[in-house]
Amino acid sequence: MVMLRSYMRRFAHSLPESADERLWEPLEAHLRAVGARARGFAAAFGMETWGDAAGLLHDIGKAADAYQNYIRGKGKSPDHSTAGAVEAERLFGPLGRCLAFAIAGHHAGLADGTQLSARLTKVLESYSGWEAYTGDVPKPVNFPAKTSPYPNFTPAFFIRMVFSCLVDADFLATEAFYTQAAGKTVERGGFSDIASLRSRLASFITGKTSAAPTVLNSLRNDILTHAIGRAELPPGLFTMTVPTGGGKTLASLSFALEHAARHGLARVIYVAPYTSIIEQTAQVFAAALGEGDVLEHHSGFDWDKAEDKDGEADADGLKKLRHAAENWDAPVVVTTAVQFFESLFAARPSACRKLHNIARSVIVLDEAQTLPLAVLRPCLAALEELTLNYGASVVFCTATQPAWRRMDAALPANAKGEHQGFDIGPERELAPEPAALFAALKRVRVEVAPGPVADAEIAARFAEQPRMLCIVNTRAHASALFELIAPLPGARYLTTLMCAAHRRQVLAGIREDLQAERPVRLVATSLIEAGVDVDFAEVWRAETGLDSVAQAAGRCNREAKLPSGRVVVFAPAERKLPKTIIAFRDAARLPLQMPEPLGLEAMHRYFQELYFNRGYAALDMLKIDQRQGVLPALKDARLDIPFASIAEVFHLIDDKMRSVIIDWQGGATAALDALRHAPMPPRGTLRKLQQFTVPVPEAMWRALRASGGIQAVRPEIYGERFMLVMSRGLYDEVSGLRSNDEGLLIF
Secondary structure: OOOOOOOOOOEEEOEOOEOOHHHOEEHHHHHHHHHHHHHHHHHHHOOHHHHHHHHHHOOHHHHOHHHHHHHOOOOOOOOOOHHHHHHHHHHHHHHHHHHHHHHHOOOOOOOEHHHHHHHHOOOOOOOOOOHHHHOOOOOOOOOOOOOOOOOOHHHHHHHHHHHHHHHHHHHHHHHHHHHHHOOOOOOOOOOOOHHHHHHHHHHHHHHHHHHOOOHHHHHHHHHHHHHHHHHHOOOOEEEEEOOOOOOHHHHHHHHHHHHHHHHOOOEEEEEEOOHHHHHHHHHHHHHHHOHHHEEEEOOOOOOOOOOOHHHOOOOOOHHHHHOOOOOOOOOEEEEEHHHHHHHHOOOOHHHHOOHHHHOOEEEEEEOHHHOOHHHHHHHHHHHHHHHHHOOOEEEEEEOOOOOOEHHHOOOOOOOOOOOOOEOOOHHHEOOOOHHHHHHHOOOEEEEEOOOOEOHHHHHHHHHHOOEEEEEOOEHHHHHHHHHHHOOOOOEEEEOOOOOHHHHHHHHHHHHHHHHOOOOEEEEEOHHHOOOOOOOEOEEEEEOOOHHHHHHHHOOEOOOOOOOOEEEEEEOEOOOOOOHHHHHHHHHHOOHHHOOOOOOHHHHHHHHHHHHHHHOOHHHOOOEEOOEEOHHHHHHOOOOOOEHHHHHHHOOOOOOOEEEEEOOHHHOOHHHHHHHHHOOOOOOOHHHHHHOOEEEEEHHHHHHHHHHOOEEEOOHHHHOOOOEEEOOHHHEEOOOEEOOOOOOOEOO
């Protein structure tokens, strides 16, 4: 055992307001606290020793005299993260290199393998004697037992999961020290258990169904009962193919909670494609389960635009706390596909904190077909890996199953001619007889307009039909069409340029008017298509993919009040089809001519056309260091995995969006005051502000900043993370944030 140096005690964190070193955190206390927490997190997937070793080694560079001088206000911060990475590789060889990625990146983020190799050869300040502060470091044992069909994907994913255990443990241990030093307590945990939530949901659903015994509710109850009956099946991959209006949201949640309770899984993560859906879904879940047990989390703010360079940290560690992001420790999480999948391929500590909490969870992928084609294969690989080695279950929940099963023979074969797709048998379908359900729940007829349709023609039809919805592909088109119908009674406009709180108010008014059979003439972008519970007699949809047409049809005659609703698919006469939609439109042409254009056979034909037309390579299109595809880049990397390069380009949406804050009707005032005056964002502040943010393209964000239209809140602390809209004239009560971004697609 190496003796502790007597001439200078070693500390991990100081207190900026106190020079009394007796109150500071000893290095050995921090290392062991992080090791214990990371060990517990990694236990969820059977890798306790990996978490323990990462935690014990992560800050051993703080044993250096240079760092101890720095923490006392003398000199600059030395690199303290590389030392643990060096020792990990020295002690454990190739396994240690896996640890080295996580340790070296616990401030700066996961690096590319070439960058890591360069760091491991750096000349460092002497940190000799570190063993005295860690005690015995356990050798990492075990490795993921099952291997992904995509070469090298399993070790890359595993390193990121170990990294997640480390950075979350480091954050929580640091938070605990500072809150205790301040004489405060941390409000974490205290959630209901899965069994209690299951019972609560059952009572909620019983109350809803007993109040309205209709044929439709009877069908919904059959779907619910069948899904719950499948919960005893072992964890893995499932499909849930339910037509719109079949109650799949509550049925999928019921299955998820029952399945989690039976198999000891920790949480339910509900992933939806659009922010508008998670807003509504979170409301429904909160009503059923209680607000305190449901976490709504989406990409409202980019906390770590620039991480600490070279693993440096501030002397007292408070910067880390200001980078706080949710770690998904709630029993029910509702999030967007952007947040979920970009986190799975992220490199930043704040983005990766949550990943270990995805292990042993039930992931419900709502509207699964909306995953972008350019990243489809890596996204599917990640979902499969979660079921192979992390005890998770994944439910592909949609009215338009995207034919991802191997038996569907829809995904194109690889270069070896091998069929791609998941091995999901028919017994793992959670809906009873999907074909019969689609026939029973058919409520619309679909027409294809014979030629291009002018906006004036659509406006004329709006004048004739008092309860009608028209969905178009761009904000600019929606705005122009709304101007034509604005004088009509009940004219409404819905766009993501409204903050969430504003959209909720508009939707509440729309539902109330529809229920009372008052006029509602609504123009919207695709945000309304999936999961938004509205019911129109007639829906017009600008040409797009068949899955989007089906989602639009789900807003028509939803409650079967009419013998049949009318859905019209049209080509806009004055608008050019966005390039990103052309392939989807083309694949939909033939299925739209089939006798049942929204039936299972037509939908299967649509996805076959879409995937085969695009080809195998087009389902993994991102360029990593001049190589096309995330999976090929991982295949050739061995243990020089390009984590940072992948994270830099992995975006589900091509246009990078930045959030701005609208203090709409004063709803954000209290949260903004908390930001301005608290030393760090109080718990819940970020979540509150998400309800008052609007995502805008990077170019629009920069233009607003340059004009003074948005200004940073407390820039000396947060930089440009919180940008507030300063002029009321920039935000309209009808159409939201003013914009002239012609042609911009909405996601």
